Amino acid sequence: MKLFNLRYEFDWGIPFREPFVGWLITGVELTLLIAVVTAITSLVIGTIVAMLRCSRFKIFNIPAKIYVELVRNIPGLFWLLFFYFVFPEILPFGIGDKLHEYVKYSVVAGILGLTVDNSAYVSDIVRTGLLSVPRGHIEAAVSTGLNRFQQLRHIILPEAFRTILPPLGSRMIHNFKNSSLCMAITAPELTWAIQQVESITFRGLEVTFLATVFYIGLSLIMAAFIIKLEKHLKIDLTSIKEKRTGDGLFS
Amino acid sequence: MDFFLEQLANWKFYCIGTYPTGPLTGLALNILLAILSISLGFFFGVILGLGRVSCRMYIKYPCSIFIDVVRSTPLLMIIFWAYFVLPVLGMQLSLFWCSVVSLTIYATAYQAEIVRAGFLAVPFGQMDAALSTGMSRFQALIYVILPQAFRMMLPSFVSFFNSMFKNTSTVYIIGVVELTRTGIIISQLKPNRIFASYMVMALGFWVVCYSLSYISEVLEKKLGVIDYEAYKPEICRQDLVLFPLPSMIKNMLVTNKSK
Numbered sequence: 001m002k003l004f005n006l007r008y009e010f011d012w013g014i015p016f017r018e019p020f021v022g023w024l025i026t027g028v029e030l031t032l033l034i035a036v037v038t039a040i041t042s043l044v045i046g047t048i049v050a051m052l053r054c055s056r057f058k059i060f061n062i063p064a065k066i067y068v069e070l071v072r073n074i075p076g077l078f079w080l081l082f083f084y085f086v087f088p089e090i091l092p093f094g095i096g097d098k099l100h101e102y103v104k105y106s107v108v109a110g111i112l113g114l115t116v117d118n119s120a121y122v123s124d125i126v127r128t129g130l131l132s133v134p135r136g137h138i139e140a141a142v143s144t145g146l147n148r149f150q151q152l153r154h155i156i157l158p159e160a161f162r163t164i165l166p167p168l169g170s171r172m173i174h175n176f177k178n179s180s181l182c183m184a185i186t187a188p189e190l191t192w193a194i195q196q197v198e199s200i201t202f203r204g205l206e207v208t209f210l211a212t213v214f215y216i217g218l219s220l221i222m223a224a225f226i227i228k229l230e231k232h233l234k235i236d237l238t239s240i241k242e243k244r245t246g247d248g249l250f251s
Numbered sequence: 252m253d254f255f256l257e258q259l260a261n262w263k264f265y266c267i268g269t270y271p272t273g274p275l276t277g278l279a280l281n282i283l284l285a286i287l288s289i290s291l292g293f294f295f296g297v298i299l300g301l302g303r304v305s306c307r308m309y310i311k312y313p314c315s316i317f318i319d320v321v322r323s324t325p326l327l328m329i330i331f332w333a334y335f336v337l338p339v340l341g342m343q344l345s346l347f348w349c350s351v352v353s354l355t356i357y358a359t360a361y362q363a364e365i366v367r368a369g370f371l372a373v374p375f376g377q378m379d380a381a382l383s384t385g386m387s388r389f390q391a392l393i394y395v396i397l398p399q400a401f402r403m404m405l406p407s408f409v410s411f412f413n414s415m416f417k418n419t420s421t422v423y424i425i426g427v428v429e430l431t432r433t434g435i436i437i438s439q440l441k442p443n444r445i446f447a448s449y450m451v452m453a454l455g456f457w458v459v460c461y462s463l464s465y466i467s468e469v470l471e472k473k474l475g476v477i478d479y480e481a482y483k484p485e486i487c488r489q490d491l492v493l494f495p496l497p498s499m500i501k502n503m504l505v506t507n508k509s510k
Contacts, residue, residue, distance in 0.1 A: 073460035074453050075417035077431060085438070086449050177325040184424055191327055204335040212328050219323035 015207050020197050024207065027193035028214065030107065034189060035176040038114040042175065043168075045115065046122030051152075053123065054130050064123075071120035077181055080113035084185040087112075110182035110189075118175045125167050129160035162233055169226030173219050180215070190214065254447035258437070265433055265451055276428040278455045284429070285416040287351050292358030293408075297397075299359060300366025306487040314363070321360035326421050329353045334425050350422035358415055365407045368477045369400035370488060378490040388493050396491065403477055409467035413460050420456070430455050 015024060052064035071079070084106060088096030099105050133156050141155040161168075183192040194211050198204030258265075268276030275283070302314035321329070333353035337344055344352065373396055381391035423431040434452030438445040 069461065070457070073413075073417075073457045073464060075420040075431075075456060077420045077423065078449075078453055078456065081431070081435070082449055082453075086446055089445060173323070177323070180325040180327045181421065183327070191325075191331075194331070198335065204331070205339065208328070208331055208335060212324055212332070215325055215328060216320055216323045220319070223323070 010206060011203060012206055014197070014201060014203050015210055020193075020201075020207070023188070023193040023196060024190070024210075026188060027190035030187065030189040031176075031179055034107065034110055034114065034179045034182060034187070037111050038118055038175055038179070039172050041111070041115045042118035042122050045119040047126050047157075049119065049123035050126035050130060053127055068120045068123055071116055072124070076114065076117035076178055077184060079116045080110060080181055080185050083113040083116075084109040106182070106185050106187040109185055110179070110187040113185075114175065114178060114182070117178070118171070121171050121174075122168065125164050125171060126160065129164035130156065132163050133159045162235070165226065165230050165233065169222070169229075173222050173226075176219065176222065177215065254444050255450055258444065258447040258451045261437075262451075264437075265430065265455055268428070268433065274428070277433045278430045278459070280427070280429040281416060281419045281456075282459070284347075284350060284354060284419040284422065284427075285412065288354035288358045288419075289362075289412055289415055291351075291355045292362050295355070295359040296362030296366050299363035300370060301491070303363060303367045304370050304486075304488045304491060306489050306492070311487060318360045318363050321356060322364070326353070326357050326418055327424065329357055330422060330425060346425060346427050350419075350425065350427050354415070354419065354422070357418070358411075361411060362408070365404050365411060365477075366400070368407075369404035370396070370491065371486060372403050372477055373399050375490060388495075392491070392493065402474060406467050406470040406474055407477060409463060409470055413463040413467065416459060416463065417456065 014020060049064045049067060052060040053068065055061050055064075087109070088099040088105075090096075091099070099108075102108075137155055137159065138151060141151045146154065179189065180191040182189050183195060186192065190211050194204065194207045197207045264277065266277050267279045268274065270276075270279070299314050299318060302310045303318065305311050305314075330350065330353040333344075333349050333356075337349065337352070377395055377399065378388075378391055381395040382388070386394065419429065420431045423429060423435075426432070428436070430452055434448050437448040441448070
């Protein structure tokens with residue numbers, strides 16, 4: 001029985017032939033580089049924006065809100081294209097021309113665009129975490145004499161990041177998947193390599209299959225890692241209570 | 252600023268292209284793609300979501316595998332698969348239908364997850380109560396379970412529509428002329444207007460997405476949010492089965508882990 005009219009003969013030698021294998025390997029490296037760098041930068045920027053959004057002062061509060069609302073409602077692809085095509089044009093003093101001459105500007109533009117796109121989502125997630133820290137914990141921190149920075153460093157941020165770890169992790173996986181969009185600005189990462197191989201040999205299925213397996217495998221590994229990290233960081237409140245009441249003053 | 256106003260004067264081209272005489276392009280194509288893929292994906296998503304909460308392993312695992320695989324693949328990869336593989340299988344689709352197919356596959360997996368969370372949020376005993384009033388299992392699902400589940404899913408659906416609308420800009424890569432491509436075409440025709448054309452493009456996306464996110468915010472305040480992270484993947488609902496098996500076969504096939 002022939003289910004499909006399959007007019008294709010698989011040639012698994014293609015991904016391992018010479019110029020292609022080099023492209024695929026650099027593609028994997030660049031994908032990982034973009035994903036890791038954007039994860040770190042967007043986490044930093046997102047945390048800062050979230051703290052500004054939680055501020056009492058309108059000077060900090062309103063610009064952060066505008067940033068988040070602006071970025072969240074425009075697709076990530078737009079930001080990539082914006083940083084690649086438009087951003088060098090609007091820079092003053094001929095910096096833009098130098099950027100155009102820089103060979104790897106596409107990678108830099110990809111990192112910038114993905115950072116802007118991801119940081120807004122991260123800041124929203126971090127903000128829910130900051131708001132979920134109980135008021136009493138902050139008051140307790142104040143009463144023990146910690147200053148504002150120490151409160152953030154020792155009390156608020158650790159508690160917030162524990163609560164938001166699952167959504168933050170899924171956002172980072174999403175960011176890793178979004179790094180494939182960098183091919184639109186010709187950053188030579190994995191998806192770009194696939195597209196090049198396809199356009200030269202007209203045999204896209206093998207490389208597309210390998211790349212899909214790579215993306216699925218790495219996302220599942222990241223998901224498993226996040227679940228494990230969550231279990232590792234979880235504080236078992238019941239056991240602490242038992243210990244305290246066991247050798248406490250009023251036990 | 253004058254450049255910007257000049258581009259805004261061409262709003263009709265950004266919105267519908269040259270529609271009555273030529274093909275439909277621009278923002279309207281984005282909205283059309285989003286609506287088509289969401290509504291097709293909703294149909295399959297309800298089936299897959301029901302399969303995912305089933306306690307029968309031979310239904311549950313294929314559904315979970317499909318959902319997990321699609322959810323961990325980039326949308327661009329799914330679009331490439333539809334673009335490269337469907338012609339090999341002998342289906343000659345136009346670019347529009349190719350993008351509809353790939354966006355539908357993507358939307359199905361995400362909506363199945365929303366539907367699953369909605370089903371798990373329906374209290375136990377609703378099915379029993381419906382059955383005791385004399386409804387059949389199918390009627391109970393249609394008239395009792397689904398309305399309650401949909402009420403809880405509605406805010407998530409609206410925010411998913413928002414993200415799906417943004418994702419439709421990805422099909423620009425295979426050459427569908429939607430808003431992103433329109434903006435790029437104009438910026439290539441007039442390189443000195445590049446900033447203005449990009450701004451109009453962003454404005455088009457922003458207006459639609461902001462109104463959608465506003466609606467979803469209002470709905471979330473009214474109807475409440477489902478906590479997606481609280482549901483573990485091994486949970487199933489024994490009471491939602493449509494066709495009950497004889498107990499001997501059931502004991503062989505069904506897991507004991509219910510909610």
